[in-house]
Amino acid sequence: MDKGTDIKALYHYDEQFRDGIATVDKDGKRVWVYPKKPKGKYHNKRVVVSIILLSILFAGPFIKIGGEPFLLLNVFERKFSILGTIFWPQDFFILALMAISFFVFIILFTVVFGRVWCGWACPQTLFMEMVFRKIEYLIDGDANQQRRLTKMPWNAEKIRKRLLKHSIFVFIAVLIGHTAMAYLIGIEQVQEIVTTPPSENLAGFFGLIAFSAVFYAVFAYLREQACIAICPYGRLQGVLLVKDSIAVMYDWIRGEPRGKLKKKEVSAQKGDCIDCKLCVHVCPTGIDIRNGTQLECVNCTACIDACDDVMTKIGKPSGLIRPTSASAIEEGRQRIFTPRVAGYTGVLLLLMILLTVFVAGRADVEATVLRMPGMMYQKLDDGRIQNIYNIQFLNKTSEELVLEVTIKDMPNATIEKAGGGAVNLGAKSKLDGVFIIKIPATELTDRKMKIVLELKSGEELVDELKTNFLGPVNF
Numbered sequence: 285m286d287k288g289t290d291i292k293a294l295y296h297y298d299e300q301f302r303d304g305i306a307t308v309d310k311d312g313k314r315v316w317v318y319p320k321k322p323k324g325k326y327h328n329k330r331v332v333v334s335i336i337l338l339s340i341l342f343a344g345p346f347i348k349i350g351g352e353p354f355l356l357l358n359v360f361e362r363k364f365s366i367l368g369t370i371f372w373p374q375d376f377f378i379l380a381l382m383a384i385s386f387f388v389f390i391i392l393f394t395v396v397f398g399r400v401w402c403g404w405a406c407p408q409t410l411f412m413e414m415v416f417r418k419i420e421y422l423i424d425g426d427a428n429q430q431r432r433l434t435k436m437p438w439n440a441e442k443i444r445k446r447l448l449k450h451s452i453f454v455f456i457a458v459l460i461g462h463t464a465m466a467y468l469i470g471i472e473q474v475q476e477i478v479t480t481p482p483s484e485n486l487a488g489f490f491g492l493i494a495f496s497a498v499f500y501a502v503f504a505y506l507r508e509q510a511c512i513a514i515c516p517y518g519r520l521q522g523v524l525l526v527k528d529s530i531a532v533m534y535d536w537i538r539g540e541p542r543g544k545l546k547k548k549e550v551s552a553q554k555g556d557c558i559d560c561k562l563c564v565h566v567c568p569t570g571i572d573i574r575n576g577t578q579l580e581c582v583n584c585t586a587c588i589d590a591c592d593d594v595m596t597k598i599g600k601p602s603g604l605i606r607p608t609s610a611s612a613i614e615e616g617r618q619r620i621f622t623p624r625v626a627g628y629t630g631v632l633l634l635l636m637i638l639l640t641v642f643v644a645g646r647a648d649v650e651a652t653v654l655r656m657p658g659m660m661y662q663k664l665d666d667g668r669i670q671n672i673y674n675i676q677f678l679n680k681t682s683e684e685l686v687l688e689v690t691i692k693d694m695p696n697a698t699i700e701k702a703g704g705g706a707v708n709l710g711a712k713s714k715l716d717g718v719f720i721i722k723i724p725a726t727e728l729t730d731r732k733m734k735i736v737l738e739l740k741s742g743e744e745l746v747d748e749l750k751t752n753f754l755g756p757v758n759f
Contacts, residue, residue, distance in 0.1 A: 305512060305580055306570035316434075317508060318427040319417075320565040324589025333404055334414040341407065342459075345466035345474075350682065352712065357467055369643075370712050372678055374650050378642050385635040390517070392628040394524040396620060398531030398577075400607075402518065403584035408502070408510055411460065413568060413584065416453060416503045423449045427565065453504050454496075461496030508569045512580050522579060527610040528619045532583045534563075534574045534605050535613050542574070545598060556600050563587035563605060573605055583607075649685065649709075649746040650678045651739050656718070661754040668722045669755045676716050677739075679709040685741050689719065692736040692748070697723040699737070721753065728755040 307315045347354035349368025356365035364371040364379065371379055393401065403409055423445050424430045436442050466474045469488070477488035502510055511518050525531065539557035557574065564572045566587060569580035573587045585607070592602040612618040656672040664670055679685055687707040691697045701707065702718035709715050721735075732752045739747040 306572075307508060307512065307580070314509075315570065317568065317570040318430045319568045319570075319586070320427045320562070320590075321421050322566050322584075322586040322589055324593060326585035326589050330404060330585070331414065334410045337405060338410055338414070342463055345463060345471040353470060355467060356470055358469055360469065370680060372650075372680070372714065374652065374678055375646065378639070378646065381635065381639050381642065385632065385639055388628060388632045388635060391524060392625065392632055394521050395526060395529055395625055395628060398525060398529045399518075399521050399581065399583045400530075402511065402515075402582035403532075406511075406582075408515070409582060409584065411456075412503055412507060415456060417568070419452055419456075420449060423452075450504065454500055457500035457503065458492075458496040460499045461492055464495055464499075465492055508580070511582055512569065518579070518582075525577060526622075526624065527614075528622050530607055530609050530618075530620075531577055532573060532581060532585055532588060532605065533577065533608050533610065533613060535603070535608075536574070536576075537613060539574070539604050556595065556604050558594065558598065560594055562590040562594060566590045577610075646680070647747060648679075648681045649687070649739065649741065650680070651747050651749055652676045652678075653737060653749045653751045655751065655754070661756070663725070663756065664722065667726070668724050669728060669753075670720060670722045671753050673719045673721060673751065674716065675719050675737075675749075676714060677707060677709050678714045679712060682711045684711055685709045687746070688740045690738045690740065691721065691723075692738050694723065694727065694735065696727060697721065697735075723753060723755075725755065728753070731755060 304310070307317060309315050344354050352368045352370055353365045354368065356363065358364065362373045366382070390401075420430070424433050433442060433445065462474055462478070465488075473488065474492075477485050477492060482489040506514075534557075539555040541553075541555055542557035542559045543554045545558040561572075563574065564570075564587075566589070567573065568584060568586065569582065571578050571580045573581065588605045588607075591605040595602045595604055609618060653673050653675045656674060659672055662670040675689070677687060685708075687709055689699055689701075689707065691699055698721070700720045700722075702720060707715065707717060723735075732754055735751060735753045737749040737751065738745055739749065
């Protein structure tokens with residue numbers, strides 16, 4: 285077909301600009317989507333990928349590396365474990381660098397491969413299409429049967445199917461809720477909440493109830509709206525995709541002008557698309573992929589399987605809808621390493637180098653010292669000046685440590701731990717202590733003098749802390 289053909293003629297576009305989404309009608313009411321059951325080679329591959337990823341997701345809380353969780357994002361205690369490495373608030377810079385690197389990776393991945401994450405790896409899509417939707421097909425039937433069931437009056441059959449389906453939905457939602465909570469507080473804490481009376485841990489109990497309710501609502505009712513209206517990545521991809529980005533696309537040059545296939549009709553003036561609309565019927569977000577890349581498309585590839593099946597039956601080559609780019613369709617060649625991709629790749633490599641350097645240079649033991657809030661210095665009878673400090677110790681190693689705190693280059697100054705005793709710091713733990721520092725007034729050189737505290741483990745210097753020591757103006 286001539287590439288100069290008018291685009292509006294190719295796509296059968298109306299003059300009115302498309303300013304709505306497929307799942308909402310003109311009055312703003314929800315249009316419930318009943319996608320036809322998908323099948324084909326891409327769907328079979330998605331099933332395998334889904335089984336692997338969901339297995340990892342559910343097994344994750346139980347996996348330990350060096351005695352620590354494979355992944356723990358405990359925002360409540362400000363403790364994070366990534367691949368068995370513990371990160372604390374003191375590692376905020378490293379965590380921020382990880383987040384920035386991940387964000388840049390998402391941008392790079394989307395620029396090259398479009399929304400393939402959404403259709404093949406996102407937990408929302410995996411659960412919706414590979415778990416909840418499969419159960420719905422099993423109980424309610426395919427798309428047309430589901431429509432009939434919805435319109436059916438509330439008789440014994442409809443009540444039985446609705447109770448069975450939603451009971452299974454609730455059970456799976458509870459399972460997902462407990463798994464999600466385990467990534468936040470740890471599997472041991474979740475087990476404790478589950479095995480003890482709710483009155484002993486009301487916060488944890490209501491947390492699990494809330495998580496389970498949210499997941500049930502998302503997968504039973506909200507569904508594709510989570511991808512279309514809520515997910516920030518779904519919105520972000522609209523500004524990240526370019527003509528060279530690989531996405532699920534309809535080959536308009538080969539397919540148009542579309543038309544029904546009729547017997548004994550010469551189809552030389554028609555494209556390969558026979559306008560069967562099966563690509564629309566199988567779409568879980570209700571779009572017509574032939575209208576080009578759209579906000580709702582999650583690249584699930586269901587339309588590819590449907591179209592390939594039709595092409596095979598009518599003796600046409602498959603691939604009318606396929607993973608490709610607009611540039612590849614128009615120019616016949618795929619460009620991946622574009623200047624934009626090169627730029628994002630360079631930034632990502634720089635961030636990864638910085639992240640590696642900071643993680644490798646991270647101290648095993650850290651401490652933070654702060655003067656006791658609301659307290660000034662005290663002048664003692666023996667002529668010394670006293671300040672009180674809070675010191676927080678953090679042990680990132682897997683060994684217990686006994687620490688000693690001394691004042692650098694001030695032999696006449698003393699530091700004592702309130703309550704006495706040594707600083708015994710457990711493995712991968714933190715400890716808060718109150719310390720009293722006393723310095724002879726004759727050694728003070730300023731009203732706010734800088735002092736350095738040395739933190740030692742045996743003979744090894746593990747950290748140095750700088751702080752201010754307050755004294756009288758005239759001494």
